[in-house]
Amino acid sequence: MDVLELLEAASLLVPEEAATENDITVRDIWDYLVHDEWDIALGLLEELGDARSLPLAFWEQLAEAAEQLRLERSATWCHWRCSEIRNGVIRADLTLRPAAEARRTTPISGVGVLRPMWDIGRLSPTGGRAVSIARLWVENMPTLEPGGRATVRLVPLTPAHWTHVQPGQQITMHEDRTVAGTAVILEVCHPATTMPAR
Template identity: 45%
Template sequence: MADANEYLGHHDWRAALDVLTELGDAYAAETPFWELCAQAAQGMQLDSVERWCHWRRFEALHGVVRADLQLVEATAPGGRHTPIPGDGRLRPLWDIGDVTAAGSPDLYVARIWIEGGSDLKPGERGAVRLAPLSPERWRRLTAGEVIRMHGRMPVAGTATITEATFPQRLQTTT
């Protein structure tokens, strides 16, 4: 925190925000922290930092799902022909093991954030974070489980869960 104050004293807003987001990543920062960081990033027109802060806010609310993703080659059936953007914009379908009444995989949408921020090319492997649109359905996942990414049929990638941590559910009383 002293580093952030020093940068603020020198009017180096970007460096101060970088220090704060690193602290938020290192410790379990809550949603108000990430909201304020996102507002600061927006005010400085730092789009990628703002997207990261919104991503981390989502994780603070719904949990963290990290995985090691191996994409199939572009020439393989189901293979992507373009890289996956690293900044959480892509929303592919995922087979997390649920089955429909008809017996086919029940697929769910989750955004992908590539760790390190660079794009992931067809055939490559990389560490990713997933933000499910229906996080409650993902709560049963644990480290070591394998899930499958679909852009279309067949499988476009296979991911092994490396971390799945979720906040405690709120207790309601009647």
Template identity: 50%
Template sequence: MDTTELLRRAAGLVPDDARSGAGFGAADVHDCLRQDDWEFALDILEDFGGVRWQTVEYWELLEEAARQLFLHRKVAWCQWRGWETRHGIIRADLRLVAPEAGGRRTPVPGEGQLRPMWALGRSVAGGRGDLHVARIWVEFAPALEPGGQGSVRLAPLVPPNWRHLAPGDSITMHERSPVAGTATITEVQQPRPASARRRK
């Protein structure tokens, strides 16, 4: 399947009343495709927020289109969004501990490579924090600099262990002792049932 057809099929899955973050809809995608502007069409399609109507198929179509266009960060982003479609969205504001205070001395890479441990505010036997692994996607930047602060998305290794979190909750990031950062949850969207994520 060529890039145009991949993007056309993805546009066909967009509800008529859906709008991207910039206010575009499926009709604008079709306009781009008539002009062979595949990258802008992809930009529109990946800019629809949430997980309420997207399907796994939708993100797989966009992932393959990005791969054909050699847009490697977009390939990774579409894979990430496909994961969120299955498991839900967790966004947070992460503040890293400064290097001089014992924090990491290298940037947090932006595309989900880093998999630190997180204390979710619960205790286990012996009084130690309950630690869970989650990957980090840095939003709006290619990386988060040492001691920096920014918006991130989290992909837990075991999503059900994170279901209790809500906006305003605070969790801590751990790579080694001491704490590497503190994150405040800003958004949580639970996944739809598996049957609802399939194409109708």
């Protein structure tokens, strides 16, 4: 499919009553599509998708459209949202340890590149602490400095490890044996149980 077809197909998956914070609706998006303003339509569709739960096919179509438009950050975000639907997502308030107290002295990327280990209270078969891996996306910030604090989105590598995690729970982030940061769980969304066909 070309960009226009992808954006049209994605817009058909958005309920008509859905609106952005600025009261932009799917009908408004169709006006942008008619006038070949595809990048604006894509951004508005992302905004509509961020405000409500939409199916995997919606985000897959937006990701492909963003790739065709060479909008790298949008493509990365749409692929991230696909991962959230497949694996679930945990939102948390993360505070990194200051550079003087931790091994990390450089900012972490905010766009889902880092895959740190997390102590979420699991035990190994021998009774010791076990860690689980989750990719990390920093909300509304391109990077997070050592000592900084932000709301983050975690996509578990093994969703079954995270089923016991609940809002209010404190977990620790590790990039090696030392604690790199501490997070308090804000929200847990489990993986979609049924996946729409592509």
